[in-house]
Amino acid sequence: xxxxxxxxxxxFLRHVTLERGLSENTVNAYxxxxxxxxxxxxxxxxxxxxxVTTTDVSEYIASLRDREQPMSAASVSRALSSLRGLHKxxxxxxxxxxxxxxxxxxxxxxxxxxxxxxxxxVEALLNAASGDEPTALRDRALLELLYxxxxxxxxxxxxxxxxVIPDADMLRVIGKGNKQRLVPFGSYAKVALEAYxxxxxxxxxxxxxxxxxxxxxxxxxxxxxxxxxxxxxAAAEKAHLTAxxxxxxxxxxxxxxxxxxxxxVRSVQELLGHSSVATTQIYTxxxxxxxRESYLTAHPRAK
Numbered sequence: 001x002x003x004x005x006x007x008x009x010x011x012f013l014r015h016v017t018l019e020r021g022l023s024e025n026t027v028n029a030y031x032x033x034x035x036x037x038x039x040x041x042x043x044x045x046x047x048x049x050x051x052v053t054t055t056d057v058s059e060y061i062a063s064l065r066d067r068e069q070p071m072s073a074a075s076v077s078r079a080l081s082s083l084r085g086l087h088k089x090x091x092x093x094x095x096x097x098x099x100x101x102x103x104x105x106x107x108x109x110x111x112x113x114x115x116x117x118x119x120x121x122v123e124a125l126l127n128a129a130s131g132d133e134p135t136a137l138r139d140r141a142l143l144e145l146l147y148x149x150x151x152x153x154x155x156x157x158x159x160x161x162x163x164v165i166p167d168a169d170m171l172r173v174i175g176k177g178n179k180q181r182l183v184p185f186g187s188y189a190k191v192a193l194e195a196y197x198x199x200x201x202x203x204x205x206x207x208x209x210x211x212x213x214x215x216x217x218x219x220x221x222x223x224x225x226x227x228x229x230x231x232x233x234a235a236a237e238k239a240h241l242t243a244x245x246x247x248x249x250x251x252x253x254x255x256x257x258x259x260x261x262x263x264x265v266r267s268v269q270e271l272l273g274h275s276s277v278a279t280t281q282i283y284t285x286x287x288x289x290x291x292r293e294s295y296l297t298a299h300p301r302a303k
Contacts, residue, residue: 021178
């Protein structure tokens with residue numbers, strides 16, 4: 001890629017990292033999208049962003065869908081979002097006079113409803129993570145908190161000991177955009193967490209260097225996202241669950257079960273850390289669909 005475009009991309013990535021506080025995964029996604037964009041621009045003879053036109057942007061987006069292995073609509077939409085972020089930032093910095101991405105419309109996305117599992121399946125999953133070994137106590141506390149709070153896996157592994165507020169049964173969670181929120185947890189999670197903190201964490205901590213991390217691996221370091229995924233897969237297999245289960249499944253189940261139990265959408269929005277209530281409202285559709293299915297199955301005159 002050209003040095004000028006490379007500098008513009010680096011400036012934008014520093015901005016979203018330092019000033020907007022975006023997660024490492026989000027920044028890496030921006031980097032991949034914008035690196036591919038810069039390479040394409042250079043191939044078209046565009047060595048500076050000022051040279052890029054609305055036609056160039058349209059042709060680039062079209063190229064993502066027309067190649068041998070075309071991008072999905074969701075991936076194209078994400079790539080366009082990255083381009084818009086770059087051009088808008090440079091416009092605000094005074095380095096561009098026009099935002100050539102403003103007229104480009106993202107592809108239409110088919111609405112994907114979040115996949116939740118039933119309360120019975122959640123209980124089976126949690127009960128499968130049982131035992132008196134330090135790692136078993138940790139796994140049970142981890143899964144209980146994931147379901148009790150609806151936190152993202154990245155938020156859970158980033159928790160430190162000081163983020164637990166035991167007197168209030170609350171977690172201090174740092175979400176997307178470095179936004180902090182307080183999330184309550186119930187008695188089951190509290191019992192599991194206390195068992196882990198008293199009987200397991202000191203043993204795990206003794207195997208590594210001192211760390212404030214709440215959840216530790218077998219060697220005493222902070223637990224990774226990949227390890228959490230493996231813990232959930234092992235518990236799902238032990239529970240004989242046929243549904244595909246991931247850390248996000250517990251988040252989806254948390255929201256779906258709250259709404260089915262009568263919680264209002266605004267409260268669930270706050271608990272999940274969604275910036276827009278529209279993101280949370282998709283779960284109401286899941287609940288309505290479930291109710292409709294139950295009605296059609298059970299009512300004698302439904303069909």
